[in-house]
Amino acid sequence: MKIKSKKIKVALVQQNCSENQENNLAKSIAEIKNAAQTGAQLVILQELHANIYFCQSENTENFDLAETIPGPVTEKLSSVAKEHKIVIVGSVFEKRAAGIYHNTAVVLDSDGSLAGCYRKMHIPDDPGYSEKYYFTPGDNEFKPIKTSVGKLGVMVCWDQWYPEAARCMALNGAEMLIYPTAIGWDPDDDDAEKTRQLNSWRIIQQSHAIANNLPLICCNRTGHEPDGSGQSKGIDFWGHSFITGPQGEILAQAAGKKAQILTSEIDLGRTESVRRIWTFFRDRRIDAYGVLTKRFGK
Amino acid sequence: MKIKSKKIKVALVQQNCSENQENNLAKSIAEIKNAAQTGAQLVILQELHANIYFCQSENTENFDLAETIPGPVTEKLSSVAKEHKIVIVGSVFEKRAAGIYHNTAVVLDSDGSLAGCYRKMHIPDDPGYSEKYYFTPGDNEFKPIKTSVGKLGVMVCWDQWYPEAARCMALNGAEMLIYPTAIGWDPDDDDAEKTRQLNSWRIIQQSHAIANNLPLICCNRTGHEPDGSGQSKGIDFWGHSFITGPQGEILAQAAGKKAQILTSEIDLGRTESVRRIWTFFRDRRIDAYGVLTKRFGK
Numbered sequence: 205m206k207i208k209s210k211k212i213k214v215a216l217v218q219q220n221c222s223e224n225q226e227n228n229l230a231k232s233i234a235e236i237k238n239a240a241q242t243g244a245q246l247v248i249l250q251e252l253h254a255n256i257y258f259c260q261s262e263n264t265e266n267f268d269l270a271e272t273i274p275g276p277v278t279e280k281l282s283s284v285a286k287e288h289k290i291v292i293v294g295s296v297f298e299k300r301a302a303g304i305y306h307n308t309a310v311v312l313d314s315d316g317s318l319a320g321c322y323r324k325m326h327i328p329d330d331p332g333y334s335e336k337y338y339f340t341p342g343d344n345e346f347k348p349i350k351t352s353v354g355k356l357g358v359m360v361c362w363d364q365w366y367p368e369a370a371r372c373m374a375l376n377g378a379e380m381l382i383y384p385t386a387i388g389w390d391p392d393d394d395d396a397e398k399t400r401q402l403n404s405w406r407i408i409q410q411s412h413a414i415a416n417n418l419p420l421i422c423c424n425r426t427g428h429e430p431d432g433s434g435q436s437k438g439i440d441f442w443g444h445s446f447i448t449g450p451q452g453e454i455l456a457q458a459a460g461k462k463a464q465i466l467t468s469e470i471d472l473g474r475t476e477s478v479r480r481i482w483t484f485f486r487d488r489r490i491d492a493y494g495v496l497t498k499r500f501g502k
Numbered sequence: 503m504k505i506k507s508k509k510i511k512v513a514l515v516q517q518n519c520s521e522n523q524e525n526n527l528a529k530s531i532a533e534i535k536n537a538a539q540t541g542a543q544l545v546i547l548q549e550l551h552a553n554i555y556f557c558q559s560e561n562t563e564n565f566d567l568a569e570t571i572p573g574p575v576t577e578k579l580s581s582v583a584k585e586h587k588i589v590i591v592g593s594v595f596e597k598r599a600a601g602i603y604h605n606t607a608v609v610l611d612s613d614g615s616l617a618g619c620y621r622k623m624h625i626p627d628d629p630g631y632s633e634k635y636y637f638t639p640g641d642n643e644f645k646p647i648k649t650s651v652g653k654l655g656v657m658v659c660w661d662q663w664y665p666e667a668a669r670c671m672a673l674n675g676a677e678m679l680i681y682p683t684a685i686g687w688d689p690d691d692d693d694a695e696k697t698r699q700l701n702s703w704r705i706i707q708q709s710h711a712i713a714n715n716l717p718l719i720c721c722n723r724t725g726h727e728p729d730g731s732g733q734s735k736g737i738d739f740w741g742h743s744f745i746t747g748p749q750g751e752i753l754a755q756a757a758g759k760k761a762q763i764l765t766s767e768i769d770l771g772r773t774e775s776v777r778r779i780w781t782f783f784r785d786r787r788i789d790a791y792g793v794l795t796k797r798f799g800k
Contacts, residue, residue: 325787325790326785326786326787327785328781328785329781330779330781341787345790345793346790346793362785365712365713365780365782366713366782366786366787367665367666367669367709367713368665368666368669368786368787368791368794369787371665371666371794372790372791372793372794372799375793375794375796375798375799376793376799376800377799377800400749400751401749403749403750403751404708404712404749404750404751407705407708407709407712407750408709408712408713408750410702410705410709411665411705411706411708411709411712411713414663414702414705414706414709415663415664415665415706415709451698451699451701451702452698452701452702452705452706453698453701453702481628482663483626483627483628484663484664485798487624487625487626487660488624488664488666488797489623489624489639489664489666489667490794490795490796490797492623492643492644492670493666493670493794493795494795495643495644495670495673495674496666496669496670496673496788496791496794496795497788497791497792497794497795498673498788499786499788500673500783501670501673501674501675502674502675
């Protein structure tokens with residue numbers, strides 16, 4: 205086969221966060237610079253990297269953490285992107301208007317321009333993850349964001365559990381799937397349950413790479429964060445960020461408990477060759493998928 | 503949580519096949535009886551278990567292998583189901599009319615009645631898998647088949663690569679996902695590629711269990727079968743049939759190269775408890791999935 209390879213070096217920054225926003229962002233930026241120095245052309249940050257995961261409790265004061273886009277975080281990331289000529293995917297608690305806040309991924313292109321943003325579409329709400337309180341569901345379509353390194357299928361955390369979302373991104377032309385995320389264990393769960401949860405989280409995302417023949421980058425938070433309200437034992441964010449190829453194969457994987465940069469080379473050209481062998485897109489039964497746009501079949 | 507468990511013992515028969523149809527079916531039936539004697543209430547056979555995988559080449563004479571439903575295979579399975587009071591999922595090369603053949607799963611209930619059948623919806627066509635030549639795509643919806651052990655989301659082989667299909671089955675009320683299949687390696691592929699293929703096949707199916715919080719049973723063929731046309735080196739069917747719980751966790755897994763019965767207990771009650779923790783069905787963005795029923799986004 206004469207298929208052109210299109211290799212890019214990617215990196216992600218898995219980190220701990222504290223209540224000191226300035227420190228959090230300084231750490232992210234230091235690591236972006238380190239990644240750029242190793243040749244990374246695209247760097248992914250974790251979900252809400254400038255903050256602790258404040259959604260553990262419901263508190264009106266937490267809305268003070270939100271900012272506009274563009275705003276301080278976007279502007280800082282923009283200047284780093286421009287300085288190092290790299291593409292950055294960041295994550296912002298966005299204030300769009302009074303009473304309308306989003307959990308938003310921002311993409312800065314290598315010239316520092318804002319290539320686009322994606323407002324989280326699937327919003328969870330579980331004990332410890334009160335996201336429906338803070339975030340209005342996104343009203344974007346699942347459209348990839350065009351950058352100098354390719355069309356990025358950026359989604360956020362809970363979106364990762366939805367094969368529909370990844371498929372929509374792929375059908376809309378994404379060349380890779382990217383998930384900034386913040387997921388962890390309930391300290392009260394036993395080890396068997398923790399293992400099932402971690403594995404299912406990794407597998408569901410690998411499956412999006414497989415079903416859509418696309419490379420995938422998932423950047424997760426690490427470290428323990430207490431529940432500010434004292435109602436629970438907090439969350440042990442499980443790290444384990446990873447990068448896969450277009451057959452879902454793990455190319456690189458981070459540890460669970462430590463902050464680290466993870467890098468890998470991915471070849472966007474492999475999507476073309478894998479799609480010639482695994483011809484899933486040819487055979488979709490679009491005449492029979494009607495129930496997918498319904499709540500339930502009855 | 504006060505959630506009723508609903509445990510059933512399931513089994514699958516992973517086997518080699520030869521050109522002797524009678525022997526193939528005799529082996530399946532002997533193993534079904536063995537499984538029933540260990541207490542299995544539901545037994546799954548592999549795709550086209552009565553035949554070699556004749557789709558390796560295109561030959562008009564192979565249409566002689568097809569039969570009606572009901573027909574000889576269905577009737578034999580029916581009498582075994584009734585005798586042992588078990589539910590059986592079999593697979594038939596179905597002649598529906600002159601020029602209309604299907605790759606069809608048949609479900610026999612524990613009283614011997616035909617509970618329903620499912621005509622394979624996604625039809626592959628690759629070197630060694632000339633299924634588009636033999637099989638008209640199914641015109642059923644993705645509707646589960648009601649039996650005395652539950653509503654079975656039965657699909658066939660290539661369907662297993664489509665998250666859409668599994669989701670449709672789940673939205674239509676399936677209580678478990680079941681895939682009779684026949685997949686193997688091209689002997690010319692290197693070991694790294696073989697590993698990627700086997701892993702991606704396992705992972706994509708585990709992901710359907712995870713996304714839909716349903717147990718899953720996948721019964722695959724084993725053994726080498728030559729290409730009757732002599733055009734290729736044949737197929738090494740890779741076995742590795744498996745059974746998962748509703749978090750995609752592997753409950754039981756068969757070897758690669760040998761015929762065997764695989765059994766496990768699954769608890770249909772766990773779907774209710776897992777869906778209370780992993781609330782994916784609550785948050786689907788049915789307003790934003792429109793492109794799923796299109797060929798491509800542009």
